[in-house]
Amino acid sequence: MSDLRLFNTLTRKQELFTPLEPGHARMYCCGPTVYNVVHIGNLRTFLWADLLRRFLEWKGMKVTMVMNVTDIEDKIIRDAAKAGVDIFTFTKPFTEIFFENLDTLRIRRADRYPKATDHIPEMIDLVKTLEARGHTYEADGSTYFRISTLPGYGKLSQVELAPESSLSRVENDEYEKEDARDFVLWKAKKEGEPSWKTELGDGRPGWHIECSAMAMKYLGETFDIHTGAVDLIFPHHENEVAQSEGATGKPFVRFWIHGEHLVVEDAKMSKSAGNFFTLPDLIKQGSSALEIRYALLAVPHRTKLNFTKHSLEDAKSALARIDSFAIRLDEIAAGSDARPAARGAEIAQKFLLEFEEGLDDDLNTAAALGALFTMIREANTAADKGEIAPADARDLRAALERADLVLDIVKRDTVVLDADIEAKIEARNSARQRRDFKESDRLRDELLAMGIVLEDTAQGVRWRRK
RNA sequence: GGCGACGUAGCCAAGUGGUAAGGCAAGGGUCUGCAAAACCCUCAUUCGUCGGUUCGAUCCCGACCGUCGCCUCCA
Structure with a gap:
């Protein structure tokens, strides 16, 4: 029985999470656009999404997790053309690097990673449904979503949509929209760009339609959780809601979970500022993957994370403390003292309770880690007094292992001495x-x-x- | 201009209407041939500022100051 509470962007409140189908949670996570290598900020978002999945499983739920890989999009088209290759050749290495990075950071694989280009027919079907229900219009061969046809538009981002005139910054020269707030579902073919021959005409998908089409294909018209970073709330997720609910007339997502951004040394990460970090960069600079994982995990997902050299050093020391504790427990556990478990079992039990309570509170990893270190100190003090028998050490070790099913930060050192x-x-x-x-x-x-x-x-x- | 977030010790960071978790750093100690490591202890009368509500506020309300995000591609 879960008493996990998650902050839902849809209601701007923490709500008790229960899956639509008892015991089975379905989640969709906005994944990478593979026009470049993923950076440390992207990885933070994928990391807490995985943490959420792990925690749901930890509580005994089955979880179906789907993450899209966007492999058709403006920047991909532009950069592939620049490189003189087709988009598939262009995106392949970035997709591979993405998966390698997940493995390095101990981010577990989702059940599926659907690619946009493999789901053109599903997108066409969705647009046609929207067409049949009167939500679209065509202009110059492109198909648009007319937001005025959907009364609830704006409910996710809660952005009181400004009058058209104030959106003069929106560039309107390429595609002919009736209203600047409308968005494109299907873009008419342009010379030199990849395109698909479809019933909507030759062209390619708009940005938002892939997520609606793939999420509903694999998870159903209404599913439990959709994750992403805060910058996606508008327009991406707002438009996903519009497309999906416009087509089905049913609620699309029950819990919208958004994570804050990561900044580097208090500054927004950008290539031009020279503070654009990738996982391989950081490892080259001497950080271990576990240190990076810890630094990313130590700050709860809805808090802006200031990623710094110092935070990596802190992580290194904190992890060393955990590892030393694990080693100490193993040594005690190997002893022959046959006393029954006492203090250790009690400390372990209290820890697991506090650990779960921490994560139940909107995935408060800081609180969960606080509980871990409190256990470590209490157990060390007890051990110093000789109050930790082998049986106690085994209970404590089991508790650590159990927590590590979610955190996955304990070193797995199986290296044998030369x-x-x-x-x-x-x-x-x-x-x-x-x-x-x-x-x-x-x-x-x-x-x-x-x-x-x-x-x-x-x-x-x-x-x-x- | 519109919407929103945040401001807690040297740094990172939880948290609650009843008087501040945890980590790092620092200082002290135990251990040691010396070290290192490890372990233990100490470390915010105070939670941006000023008012208000309250028996009582860091937590509620208001104002102000400051930082940042979104509104355009973005994890």
Whole structure:
């Protein structure tokens, strides 16, 4: 039974989330336009969408998640032409990089990634339905949506639409619209641009129609969740609503979830400002994928995230704390002490409760992480007092694992020590035993240079990779 | 001009009508041959400013100051 509450842009309120079909949530996420490599801001949006999916599953729901890949669009056409290749050749590498980035950041794959160009017939059908219901008009071979035919237009963005005159900035020279607020469903063919021969004439789809067509094809005319970043609320999502509800007469999406933007060092990310970051860039600069994941996850999705060098350093230290805790638990768990679980089980239970309560509150990852660190401190204190038996350690470890099904930030270090490294550690131990500290320090430095950090604890030497 | 968001310690960031989670950094300590690492402790009488409502406000209302976003392609 879920008591997850999500902020719904449609009502501007937090609402209790329950799926239309009990136990099965359906979500559509606005995905990348593959005219370039995805940047860190795009990835933030995809990351919290995945977090939402994981959390729904964590609560026992089945989730069907669909994310579009937009592979036909003005910038793609422009840049492909510039590169002298067709749009398919042009978008292919960017699509591949997108998927690689998801894997690197531990963003789980959606169930489907439909491409716009694979769904032209569905879009045509949708436009024809809109035509039959009187929502469209044609001008110069293009088909437009006439917003005055849909009384509820504007309900998502809650933008009191300004009179036509104030929208003089809208460029109207290319396509002939009756009203500047109307938007194009199907664009008439232009010389040198890719086009499809259809019942609507030769041309290509407008920007918004793909999402309506593909979302309804895979998730139904009404589905549970639609995600994206705040900049898509208007006009993209508003127009999706118009197209879909204009065609079906039914509510399109029950929960519209929008995430805030990421800024870099307090500035909007842009190529011209030189602060446009991609995942491979950041990794090249020495950050690990997990550090980046943590930095993106630590700030709840509806809060603007200031992505900085400093935030990555913070993430690194915070993760080290979590990893050390996991190692400590594993060591205790391996012990032979047969006491029954006591303090540990209690701490673990309290943690899982607080963790879930945090995420239930509109995916408050900051609160959930706060609960995690509180558990770590409490368990460490108890362990220092010898109150953590192996059974306790196993309970705590299980709780950490359980939370990590959603967070996925714990290091999975399965690397086995090379014989060489092992030999050096052994040699250092014997040097220390014969109090040859010069030799032992030399070996320690050598290992450090190899990326192996030694920790001399009361239980002996522990090592980990830097 | 229209719509909206935000302003909490050095930095990041939760939060509640009853007196401020957590992380990083910093300082102190434990441990150690020395270190490092690890662990523990400390660290905002105060939540942009000024008023109002209230027994009581950081949280509610109003004004102001400041930052930012959308209204045009955009995650």
